[in-house]
Amino acid sequence: xxxxxGGTLREQEGRAGLALISPTLVITLxxxxxxxxxxxxxxxxDVRLINIRRVGxxxxxxxxxxxxxxxxxxxxxxxxxxxxxTVAGTGLSIAIGLxxxxxxxxxxxxxxxxxxxxxxxYVAPVVAVAFLWETMLNPQYGIVNSWLSEPIAFLTQxxxxxxxIQVPVALLTVxxxxxxxxxxxxFLFILARLQALPAELDEAxxxxxxxxxxxxxxxxxxxxxxxxxxxxxxxFVFTFTKFxxxxxxxxxGAGTEVVSVRVYNFLxxxxxxxxxxxxxxxxxxxxxxxxxxYLRFFSGxxxxxx
Amino acid sequence: MSRxxxxxxxxxxxxxxVIAFLFVITAFPFFYMVTLSLRDxxxxxxxxxxxxxxxxxxxxxxxxxxxxxxxxxxxNSAIVAVSSVAITLLISxxxxxxxxxxxxxGRRQVHFLFLAVYLFPAIVLAIPLFVLFTxxxxxxSLLGLILVYSAQTVPVTVYMLRNYxxxxxxxxxxxxxxxxxxxxxxxxxxxxxxxxxxxMATGLYAFMIAWNEFLFALLFLVEKRESWTVSLGLSQxxxxxxxxxxxxxxxxxxxxxxIVIVFFASERLLTEGLTAGxxxx
Numbered sequence: 001x002x003x004x005x006g007g008t009l010r011e012q013e014g015r016a017g018l019a020l021i022s023p024t025l026v027i028t029l030x031x032x033x034x035x036x037x038x039x040x041x042x043x044x045x046d047v048r049l050i051n052i053r054r055v056g057x058x059x060x061x062x063x064x065x066x067x068x069x070x071x072x073x074x075x076x077x078x079x080x081x082x083x084x085x086t087v088a089g090t091g092l093s094i095a096i097g098l099x100x101x102x103x104x105x106x107x108x109x110x111x112x113x114x115x116x117x118x119x120x121x122y123v124a125p126v127v128a129v130a131f132l133w134e135t136m137l138n139p140q141y142g143i144v145n146s147w148l149s150e151p152i153a154f155l156t157q158x159x160x161x162x163x164x165i166q167v168p169v170a171l172l173t174v175x176x177x178x179x180x181x182x183x184x185x186x187f188l189f190i191l192a193r194l195q196a197l198p199a200e201l202d203e204a205x206x207x208x209x210x211x212x213x214x215x216x217x218x219x220x221x222x223x224x225x226x227x228x229x230x231x232x233x234x235x236f237v238f239t240f241t242k243f244x245x246x247x248x249x250x251x252x253g254a255g256t257e258v259v260s261v262r263v264y265n266f267l268x269x270x271x272x273x274x275x276x277x278x279x280x281x282x283x284x285x286x287x288x289x290x291x292x293x294y295l296r297f298f299s300g301x302x303x304x305x306x
Numbered sequence: 307m308s309r310x311x312x313x314x315x316x317x318x319x320x321x322x323x324v325i326a327f328l329f330v331i332t333a334f335p336f337f338y339m340v341t342l343s344l345r346d347x348x349x350x351x352x353x354x355x356x357x358x359x360x361x362x363x364x365x366x367x368x369x370x371x372x373x374x375x376x377x378x379x380x381x382n383s384a385i386v387a388v389s390s391v392a393i394t395l396l397i398s399x400x401x402x403x404x405x406x407x408x409x410x411x412g413r414r415q416v417h418f419l420f421l422a423v424y425l426f427p428a429i430v431l432a433i434p435l436f437v438l439f440t441x442x443x444x445x446x447s448l449l450g451l452i453l454v455y456s457a458q459t460v461p462v463t464v465y466m467l468r469n470y471x472x473x474x475x476x477x478x479x480x481x482x483x484x485x486x487x488x489x490x491x492x493x494x495x496x497x498x499x500x501x502x503x504x505x506m507a508t509g510l511y512a513f514m515i516a517w518n519e520f521l522f523a524l525l526f527l528v529e530k531r532e533s534w535t536v537s538l539g540l541s542q543x544x545x546x547x548x549x550x551x552x553x554x555x556x557x558x559x560x561x562x563x564x565i566v567i568v569f570f571a572s573e574r575l576l577t578e579g580l581t582a583g584x585x586x587x
Contacts, residue, residue, distance in 0.1 A: 010409070016489055017410025024401035024460055025419075031457030032423050035434035042434060052437060103324045114325055116570060117333040123569045124336070125518040127537040128558040131544050132339050135551055143338060146355035180331065211310040212317055234425075241427030244520045248541060260429040267433055268525070280430045287427070 043277035052273070065278035074257060075279070079286070081171065082240060082258040089178030090235040094228060096179060097186025102216075104187075105194050122184035130248035133177055158255035170254035174246055178239065186231050193227045194220070229298055233291070240287050259283045336562075343367070343559045347550035366556040374549060376557055378532065379539040386448050386455065386535060387516040393456040394463050394512040395505065401460070402467035403493055407479075420461035428458070428521055436525050446530035451523060455516045463508040470504035471497060510572045517565055536561045 007015075044061045069075060104115060121129060136142050137154040145151040152160065152169065160169040197220070205215045243260040246252060252261035259279060266276035338357070342350065343366055345359035371377045405416055435454060436445075444450040474497055482496045498505065523538040534542065540557050543549055 013408050014410040017404040017408030017413065020400035020404035020408070021410065021416065023397040024464055025416075027397055027453075027457045027460055028419065028423055031435070031454055032426065032431065035431050035438065036426070038434040038438075039430055042437070047437075049437070049440060052441065099324060100328050103321055103328070108325075114329050116573075117329055119569070119573070120336055120566060121332055123514070123565060124562045125520075125537055125565060127518075127520055127541045128339075128562045129335070131540060131554065131558055132335055134544070135342070135555065136335065136338065141350050141354040141551070143354060143357075184332075209310065212313045237425050237427075241429050243429050248520070260427075263429050263433070264521075267436060273433065273437055277433045280427075280433055284427060284430055 039277050040281060042273055043281045045274050047273040047277075048271050049273065050271075065274040066282070069275050069278045069282065072275075075259075075262070078257045078259050078262050079283075081256060082260075082283070085171065085175055085178065085246070085256075085258055086236055086239040088175045089182070089239050090232060092175065092179035093182040093235060094186045094231050096183040097188075097231075098190055098224070098228070100183060100187045101190035101194055102220075104191065118187060119184045121181050126181075126244045127248060129181060130177070130245065133249065137173065155250050156254050168255050170250055170256045174249055174256050177245060177249060178242075181245070182235060182239075186235070189227055189231055190224060193224060197223055233294065236294075237287065237291070240290075241283060339555055339558055339562070342552055343555040345552055347552050350552055366550075366553045367560070369553045370557040370560065374539075374543060374553065374557065375531070375534075376536065376539060376560055379534050379536045380560065382448060382533055383517055383535040383537070386451055387513045389448075389452045390455040390459065390516040391509045391512045393452065394459045395509055397456065398460050398463040398467055398508065399493070399498070399505075401464045402471055403497065405464060406468045406471035407476075417465075420465055423458070423461040424465075432521060432525055435522070439526055445526050446533055448527075448533060450526055451535075452516075454522050455512070455519060459512045459515050463512060466508050466511070467501070467504055470501050474500050506572060510568055513568060514565055 041061075043065055044063065046060070046062060046064065100118060104111060104118075134155060136144050137152075139145055139151040139153045139156075142151075144154075154173040155170055157169045159166055161167070201219050201223075202215060205219045210218070241260055242258070243264060246256055246258050247261050247264065250256045252258065252265070260283065263276050263280045263283070266272045266279060270276075341357065341359055344362050344364070346361065346363055346365075349356070349360060404410065405413060431454075435450075439445045439450045442450075478500070479492050479496055482492045487495060517535075518537060519535075520537050520541065523535045524541070527533045527535065527538055528542070536557075540554065540561055543557070544554055
């Protein structure tokens with residue numbers, strides 16, 4: 001098509017490449033990149049849905065949203081909740097995923113069935129599984145509570161005592177949900193890596209008389225560190241800004257409010273676009289800071305672990 | 307040697323237990339979902355601990371599909387999901403081909419853009435898009451949702467397809483060029499027929515994202531009931547006291563079943579695409 005316009009073949013190739021990639025670039029630019037910049041600008045403006053047209057894109061800029069959001073009651077608690085929820089959810093889902101991958105590594109009868117069953121929580125729509133958990137944990141007619149001597153309001157009770165220790169019931173339930181729903185993700189990645197490992201190393205270790213735990217510790221785990229590190233980053237990023245799970249399970253009540261749920265509430269219930277955007281930006285900045293710290297820490301340690 | 311024997315024995319016992327545990331925690335909730343959807347609400351209230359319905363009833367499904375409007379929710383979800391798949395493929399096929407085959411200005415930087423979009427938090431995007439769609443009057447229309455879903459899946463699908471296109475031998479394409487194919491007809495007649503599994507996988511991935519998504523559906527459609535998707539419909543009705551839980555459970559089955567079927571029909575394709583990067587170490 002561009003033949004007639006001349007230029008070298010290499011130039012034609014470059015033009016064709018740009019032409020073919022341009023729809024991709026346009027849609028990401030329009031629906032992702034430009035809105036991002038707008039979100040940043042909104043965070044520095046006093047905007048509500050009512051006055052949005054008057055404010056315009058380059059209205060009066062101010063830092064008020066940030067000082068307002070940060071001093072608003074509940075913000076710091078929500079940030080701490082987000083962090084606890086993310087770290088615990090990420091850690092647990094990867095740990096269970098690792099155990100599952102190790103258990104399903106070798107063939108056994110019914111492995112396909114178990115493997116399929118494990119993947120379902122991850123594949124099923126979040127709304128359906130959240131509703132399922134809500135029903136199963138319901139204090140009146142939930143099946144889980146029918147097994148307990150005393151019903152527990154898993155999703156609406158902020159604090160309870162367990163073995164004499166005070167525990168945040170709802171937050172732990174939400175974390176358990178996170179671990180249950182996302183361990184299949186870790187499982188898939190770790191199993192793929194496990195099955196790609198050369199068998200010779202493991203066999204050599206057996207010949208050398210290494211016990212199963214020693215083989216895991218010194219032969220298998222060192223080869224899994226990189227995929228575990230990658231999974232940690234992915235899960236951390238996804239969970240830190242996750243909205244659906246907490247919103248659907250508790251609506252952010254009972255001590256489970258995370259920042260993303262606050263962002264949503266400011267946007268819809270309070271109709272305070274500026275403050276909502278400011279909170280989202282703070283959340284994103286905190287996430288980036290954690291990522292930079294992590295990558296720095298990790299890329300330092302990677303050389304030793306190989 | 308005795309430690310070795312002890313550990314081997316221990317793991318021989320532990321492993322089936324772990325496998326059984328994993329099976330129960332993942333399979334039991336869905337088993338419960340299905341059996342709960344098949345009984346009357348009275349039965350649940352009188353005997354919450356029972357696992358098997360005494361009387362099976364399909365009234366719950368009739369109720370949820372017609373009276374609660376899940377049929378029209380399903381139609382909306384299907385429109386959104388199928389359109390997203392079509393747009394995603396239409397955009398990402400040429401994009402992936404360009405990244406896989408052609409040297410153009412900025413080709414290396416494109417990867418970074420994709421990674422950024424993939425990792426980018428939806429909640430940050432939700433704000434400006436909510437404002438924009440309110441201003442444009444696109445709230446309540448499925449079109450805005452389709453656009454957003456396509457934009458969110460395109461970077462990932464370009465990446466998935468690129469990996470596959472790279473495995474298509476270049477000599478086949480050159481042969482097509484010699485036979486007089488232009489670049490576009492080479493893609494259409496040679497590359498795409500050779501990439502059917504990858505196209506299936508990417509299409510199903512886009513379908514799953516669009517069918518399952520909740521946040522944007524909530525933000526854009528919540529005020530207009532006739533536009534609700536199945537996910538949104540279930541989440542909105544879950545709070546009401548008038549609709550029996552067993553009826554809503556039937557709704558959950560209706561929401562979950564298509565995705566589970568789609569996933570297992572294509573599982574091999576999907577998981578291979580998803581974890582392809584993992585195997586490089």
